[in-house]
Amino acid sequence: MLLDGGQVRFDGTAWSATKPEIAIFDGVFVAENVHSGEVVDIEHKRNLYRVIVGDTGVKLAAQDADLAAESRAKTGEISTASKAVQPHVPVGMKLDAFIALPETADIAAQIEAQARNVDALRQAGALRARPVLSEFTIPALPENFADLLARTIDDVAQDAEHRLSEHLAAHGMTASGGNWIADGLGHAGDTCPFCGQDIRELPLIAAFRAVFSERYKALVEEIAAMKAVVMRDMGDAALARLGTVEERNKGGVEFWQKYCAIEAPALTLPTEAVEAIRALAVAAIGLLDRKATAPLEPIMPDEGFNAVCAVYDSAVAAVAEANTAIRAANVAIAEKKAAADGGDLKVAEAELARLTAIQTRHRADVSDLCATYTKLSDEKDAIEARKEAVRKQLDAHTKTVVKPYERRINEYLVAFNAGFTITETKHAYPGGVATSSYQLVINDTAVDLGDSKTPGDRPSFKNTLSAGDRTTLALAFFLAHLERDPAAAGKLVVFDDPFNSQDAFRRRQTVHEIMKVAGKCAQVIVLSHDATFLKQVWDKSPAAERVALTIADHRAQGSKIMPVDLDQACRGRTATDIDDLQTYLTTGAGGLLDIIRKMRVVLETHCRTTYPGSFLADDWLGEMVRKIREGGDTHPAQALYDELDQINDYTSQYHHGENIADATPDQIDPSELTGFTRRTLKIVNALQA
Known part of the structure; x- marks a missing residue:
């Protein structure tokens, strides 16, 4: 790869150099910072906190986390030291009280006198x-x-x-x-x-x-x-x-x-x-x-x-x-x-026990154990004092960014027509680590995020947001974070399938936000299986500053990155047809027979643009399947044969003109149609594999 500092090579194991000035929106960002599947757990909240507070807050949060870890480690040492001292502590006396017992010069004489006193009271x-x-x-x-x-x-x-x-x-x-x-x-x-x-x-x-x-x-x-x-x-x-x-x-x-x-x-x-x-x-x-x-x-x-x-x-x-x-x-x-x-x-016996404890406490071997415990406790107190100071700075910083961040998130959600917002964004320290939390607001009703243990009959993140809503929320978090990043101008920003699982009506806003980012950073890379979406980004990009590439399968030669003609890939009505297929897959909207016909058009266009040397402009899907079958293992599209063959068999019975004798096709099953629609979108890279 060619970067500002020169070429960077991958030797099969590692890169020859690292480029940390990269911000990536992908499944990893979503899974680490927003949700995993349908669930928001404690790790997501901890990572999201770092997204919210920015670099300054991250540094403070890292210091806080390091001090918290150091404190926990010191607590473990203290626990070990405590266990060493505990056998010498009288029953009923607290460890700290035992360690604080003052040394007394004539303790043996006092114990002897008090022992006589106790014996006298007993007799x-x-x-x-x-x-x-x-x-x-x-x-x-x-x-x-x-x-x-x-x-x-x-x-x-x-x-x-x-x-x-x-x-x-x-x-x-x-x-x-x-x-x-x-x-x-x-x-x-x-x-x-x-x-x-x-x-x-x-x-x-x-x-x-x-x-x-x-x-x-x-x-x-x-x-x-x-x-x-x-x-x-x-x-x-x-x-x-x-x-x-x-x-x-x-x-x-x-x-x-x-x-x-x-x-x-x-x-x-x-x-x-x-x-x-x-x-x-x-x-x-x-x-x-x-x-x-x-x-x-x-x-x-x-x-x-x-x-x-x-x-x-x-x-x-x-x-x-x-x-x-x-x-x-x-x-x-x-x-x-x-x-x-x-x-x-009882009072006399207690005093005798206290005197005996003093004698034990200041015995040489026990005194060494107590000194170790006290030293470790003092060290932990010092750590806690430093942590408290860092946490005060972190709290002060967080207060200055949380509400503006929440406000900006909601502005993005409104722009995306999300139909929900967030509220009550706040932070806490469960487990000693800075953590962010928020609530969803749906139809003016606050909904807690919940977690993996939240019952299914209770409203929560996992049962109130669709897949598209969750992706939109994650994208809003990413954009708000990037917008507040003071180093954004020098960063390379990668959007990996930013439109994945989103509803079609959010496509234009997503393109708009990507272009805004492109105008403020060093470079933007957009990865997607949706050629139509990429074409929309392409059309808004300055001609001198854009390039379109595809990863093509070259069988034995492996995969190659090569130029792609997005205009050709999205020729005709294919882009609209893909939108309709995606809409049907997401919402079920659309005429069933119309969806079947559009599946064939989308596949035919994909094969012609991807393998221009293998198919003619007037080849229909059935003819394409025949040519791949006859070409055998040497045909470039051989990997698609099984899928194309099954989709052709399914759609041909509903395609007027290929089987005009069948005037009464079978009743269309929506579930079966959904499955073939997904398989079609996957072939044309309009659905994440």
Whole structure:
């Protein structure tokens, strides 16, 4: 092919160069942008949108579509990332809420505390019944212990006690002689209970009576009582009670540690306390025993006793610290009991789940998954922002072109006498892709386009427009688009069968519109099987700027593009006859016998003009069929033989002059006639093959 830039060759597979400045109206344009068969589907609406909005809109729509595709791809990546994170998300928590959980430094401690709180709420009854910890009561020496050791009896004479001591020593009674004498005095009156002699006025007896007076007895008894108190309060039984308290506290601490933050070591009885108490008791009893031996002698604590007291005081201080810790623990226990009584278990469990989710969320492996999800989401948001900006530009541009485009379409439809218009042309983004839609207006009634699923009993594109109407609408779309194309002046425009399936009365308007296009573009090529239609275009074209070509079948040599004489092809009344045949095929209008006769005239003219060397000017159809049959495979029209032979047989019985003996031809069947009419038009290339 010879183009402005030079020759372009086709090597059987591809062209040596491309020529994108070509606008083509053909079946592909119709099927892609307007309808497929009788149906308008989503792809037609998407493609039509690009026809409407022009190059500027197409670029924006392409950007929008690319961003929409990029967004969908990113959504797929996000979905994969989401599936990776989802197993770590607690039940009932949304993914975005999980990812947004803030990192917390002491999360492990918070989880531990909240777990105790939840456990406490679950065990509220047990907590209410469980006692608090007991403080340790450390036994101490009686307050008057030191005073008792130092006490004497002022009314006992010193010489009386001396005499008593000498007497006891002289008789070997120092160990317990005092008790024996004290018991004997209880039986003595004025005479000795041993010898019966008068003992009145005896100095020794007076000393005995002084030593063993009531006050003396009271002192001795007080010493004995003091010893009993020490043994009771600081003996093994008292120490055992301390051990019991310690064991009970150990069980309590073990229980309460599940619910409270308390430290067990600080709450135990100091290990040195028991031995310190026992040692102090032993030392105190030793001093009391010394006092009991010489009640009238003051007993002063020795260094050993003081050392034991120092150890005891240290133990008391340690026990005091333990008791302070126990009191603090009991405060925490009381608070936990109160919280358990008034707490909400579900709220606490939810908080524990939240804390656990935080810990999981910021675990290294999960954190990486969340970071990937967040990164992809941010990228998708950026894509959506860019898409939104492009879509705003596209919407603004579309608003400026849709209504004018709709108005121009309707002007074309009126010019073509279409009998319908379009309305409600608008755009939307179903599936994220810019799409155009409109309604048909027939007899002032709006009709939705519908789609392949629209029921047949509902008015729609497929059941309200004829084939010719659909072609006319498609041609109007093409012409309106071309008219708005700023680059139209440099384009080569191809009309491939623009008059196909259209009613005959639209022929002149179609020719007129093609000529308008020819005056505004670089070149127009019109392809058609209808020689009469081409002749009308030819007649309106400047003689110096037109050429008529045909694709002729040369059998073994293939097909050739060669000049054709449109005047010869459309000689006589053939053009009118073809119009009548097309009208009958489309609408059924016309006399049946007249249509049959015109079929023969059209075929005879076609054969003479297409094969001028094979037939004479006065050959009729029957003679032409005979010549093709006799010529065999070498005859140029051999490919038409079967069709011509059958059409000749069908029409000859109705053709006066060939069979004048048959005055009563068979009744004409309209369906059969329609079929032969279509076959006739196909032979003469007046019907799309």
